[in-house]
Amino acid sequence: xxxxxxxxxxxxxxxxxxxxxxxxxxxxxxxxxxxxxxxxxxxxxxxxxxxxxxxxxxxxxxxxxxxxxxxxxxxxxxxxxxxxxxxxxxxxxxxxxxxxxxxxxxxxxxxxxxxxxxxxxxxxxxxxxxxxxxxxxxxxxxxxxxxxxxxxxxxxxxxxxxxxxxxxxxxxxxxxxxxxxxxxxxxxxxxxxxxxxxxxxxxxxxxxxxxxxxxxxxxxxxxxxxxxxxxxxxxxxxxxxxxxxxxxxxxxxxxxxxxxxxxxxxxxxxxxxxxxxxxxxxxxxxxxxxxxxxxxxxxxxxxxxxxxxxxxxxxxxxxxxxxxxxxxxxxxxxxxxxxxxxxxxxxxxxxxxxxxxxxxxxxxxxxxxxxxxxxxxxxxxxxxxxxxxxxxxx
Amino acid sequence: xxxxxxxxxxxxxxxxxxxxxxxxxxxxxxxxxxxxxxxxxxxxxxxxxxxxxxxxxxxxxxxxxxxxxxxxxxxxxxxxxxxxxxxxxxxxxxxxxxxxxxxxxxxxxxxxxxxxxxxxxxxxxxxxxxxxxxxxxxxxxxxxxxxxxxxxxxxxxxxxxxxxxxxxxxxxxxxxxxxxxxxxxxxxxxxxxxxxxxxxxxxxxxxxxxxxxxxxxxxxxxxxxxxxxxxxxxxxxxxxxxxx
Numbered sequence: 001x002x003x004x005x006x007x008x009x010x011x012x013x014x015x016x017x018x019x020x021x022x023x024x025x026x027x028x029x030x031x032x033x034x035x036x037x038x039x040x041x042x043x044x045x046x047x048x049x050x051x052x053x054x055x056x057x058x059x060x061x062x063x064x065x066x067x068x069x070x071x072x073x074x075x076x077x078x079x080x081x082x083x084x085x086x087x088x089x090x091x092x093x094x095x096x097x098x099x100x101x102x103x104x105x106x107x108x109x110x111x112x113x114x115x116x117x118x119x120x121x122x123x124x125x126x127x128x129x130x131x132x133x134x135x136x137x138x139x140x141x142x143x144x145x146x147x148x149x150x151x152x153x154x155x156x157x158x159x160x161x162x163x164x165x166x167x168x169x170x171x172x173x174x175x176x177x178x179x180x181x182x183x184x185x186x187x188x189x190x191x192x193x194x195x196x197x198x199x200x201x202x203x204x205x206x207x208x209x210x211x212x213x214x215x216x217x218x219x220x221x222x223x224x225x226x227x228x229x230x231x232x233x234x235x236x237x238x239x240x241x242x243x244x245x246x247x248x249x250x251x252x253x254x255x256x257x258x259x260x261x262x263x264x265x266x267x268x269x270x271x272x273x274x275x276x277x278x279x280x281x282x283x284x285x286x287x288x289x290x291x292x293x294x295x296x297x298x299x300x301x302x303x304x305x306x307x308x309x310x311x312x313x314x315x316x317x318x319x320x321x322x323x324x325x326x327x328x329x330x331x332x333x334x335x336x337x338x339x340x341x342x343x344x345x346x347x348x349x350x351x352x353x354x355x356x357x358x359x360x361x362x363x364x365x366x367x368x369x370x371x372x373x374x375x376x377x378x379x380x381x382x383x384x385x386x387x388x389x390x391x392x393x394x
Numbered sequence: 395x396x397x398x399x400x401x402x403x404x405x406x407x408x409x410x411x412x413x414x415x416x417x418x419x420x421x422x423x424x425x426x427x428x429x430x431x432x433x434x435x436x437x438x439x440x441x442x443x444x445x446x447x448x449x450x451x452x453x454x455x456x457x458x459x460x461x462x463x464x465x466x467x468x469x470x471x472x473x474x475x476x477x478x479x480x481x482x483x484x485x486x487x488x489x490x491x492x493x494x495x496x497x498x499x500x501x502x503x504x505x506x507x508x509x510x511x512x513x514x515x516x517x518x519x520x521x522x523x524x525x526x527x528x529x530x531x532x533x534x535x536x537x538x539x540x541x542x543x544x545x546x547x548x549x550x551x552x553x554x555x556x557x558x559x560x561x562x563x564x565x566x567x568x569x570x571x572x573x574x575x576x577x578x579x580x581x582x583x584x585x586x587x588x589x590x591x592x593x594x595x596x597x598x599x600x601x602x603x604x605x606x607x608x609x610x611x612x613x614x615x616x617x618x619x620x621x622x623x624x625x626x627x628x629x630x631x632x633x634x635x636x637x638x
Contacts (some may be wrong), residue, residue: 007496218478226495227467
């Protein structure tokens with residue numbers, strides 16, 4: 001069978017859409033630029049924020065500081081900048097809620113007296129746990145205060161002739177291995193999501209224009225009078241959509257690679273993971289998806305009566321293939337053989353593996369590429385069947 | 395030559411065309427005359443193979459559209475209802491695209507496009523993007539696209555819709571030339587004047603059936619009137635429900 005029709009349709013759709021500003025912007029500008037810049041900016045912020053958080057002194061507002069001069073001296077000596085304020089409980093709550101003061105320590109009136117009597121002496125710490133950046137500071141203040149308490153206890157035991165070591169049967173030594181680079185992996189996971197979404201968006205307008213748009217313009221019926229098998233017409237359109245998705249994919253991954261090299265990842269040990277070699281691997285892993293994505297979008301917009309209707313449908317369905325990625329993030333899924341049969345999810349897991357500079361199993365790549373290509377061919381065949389229906393003209 | 399043989403087509407419970415038969419000969423312009431919804435477009439769509447008839451058949455130059463739809467598509471030039479062109483292609487590219495779909499070589503389709511641009515007097519806008527074309531320019535582009543593969547037969551579905559007087563005159567001249575060159579031209583319309591001015595033969599359709607067919611003069615005589623419009627009204631009123 002002659003493939004002349006497929007080739008003719010492909011070339012025409014490809015060329016026509018090169019002249020359509022909307023298609024070009026979404027395929028070559030928005031996706032490839034927005035995602036990388038967003039992720040790079042977030043990473044830059046994350047890294048610089050993490051760097052500063054440990055180095056800087058912590059601001060702590062203390063109300064009724066005069067009631068606990070020794071505690072305050074202890075805190076000040078350990079990197080806490082104490083600001084004296086005079087708040088009652090309501091004022092303290094309001095100040096934290098409005099974030100005029102981030103962490104407030106209240107010393108109750110009987111603090112000194114209870115301490116002297118050997119009774120538990122409470123202090124009150126106000127903070128807003130919905131602000132993650134403050135949590136580190138709150139934990140630091142809490143740890144210092146309880147250390148201060150332990151030191152007092154040890155002095156009391158000593159005064160009573162007891163070895164303070166004997167009342168500390170267990171000592172916990174905490175080692176936090178979370179590093180700025182580890183936290184950046186979260187953002188790099190977001191990157192694979194953006195790569196896949198940007199790839200789909202690259203072919204979105206072409207898929208709409210070639211199916212629903214062609215019908216709305218009234219040129220579809222003319223096209224059907226040409227001596228070309230009907231399914232070849234849609235194959236050509238799917239091929240053109242896939243080509244745009246491919247271009248968008250290449251540009252997006254390249255831009256990510258470039259943008260992230262500006263963030264200064266080398267000092268975090270990331271430079272190797274997004275170099276040209278990793279970028280090429282990522283492109284290769286995602287390329288089979290362009291057929292799947294193009295056929296999928298073409299089928300959906302083929303059902304729409306008009307351009308607008310197709311836009312509405314596709315705005316919704318374009319997010320469906322990326323849903324498994326959300327679950328992967330929530331469940332902390334790792335690459336394993338059975339998941340390689342799930343399109344989009346398998347690519348996401350492979351990309352994440354590449355970014356983490358871990359070893360990819362050839363079997364995983366084989367299953368991911370093979371199964372995604374098969375799904376893509378099946379969807380293309382379904383699209384061909386749809387184009388053979390008489391109801392196509394609506 | 396085109397021949398419809400008892401063509402019938404239903405959509406769900408609605409019967410659009412029931413047993414339509416007629417012949418459109420080479421070297422003649424045949425008009426398919428009928429009110430809106432009479433079944434003109436459905437009949438033409440079965441002829442140009444976009445719809446499959448439920449019953450009956452159509453012959454294009456003696457060959458069945460059911461048995462050989464590809465032959466039908468090769469030997470038909472079609473101007474569909476409201477034929478849309480591609481806005482981001484030039485007039486010339488619109489023409490060569492269809493040349494390619496019809497299997498013309500690059501040199502062949504480019505030469506043919508140049509020939510049609512000359513013939514239809516499209517030189518002033520041939521290499522502009524079709525985006526801002528007037529109705530007349532769009533029609534010429536669509537017509538050239540329909541003629542790119544040198545079809546023997548030409549089917550036009552309401553080609554004069556939305557055209558101004560000058561564009562209609564231009565179309566009339568082109569269709570006249572095609573008739574002189576021995577082509578078989580079949581076009582549908584609901585405008586009496588057009589049919590009267592252009593056609594050699596008329597097929598009147600009402601309610602999905604042929605109510606009258608033949609030379610203009612015969613139809614007028616048959617209806618006992620001189621004006622086609624009056625003849626049309628009396629024919630469709632009398633025979634609306636019956637087969638001819």
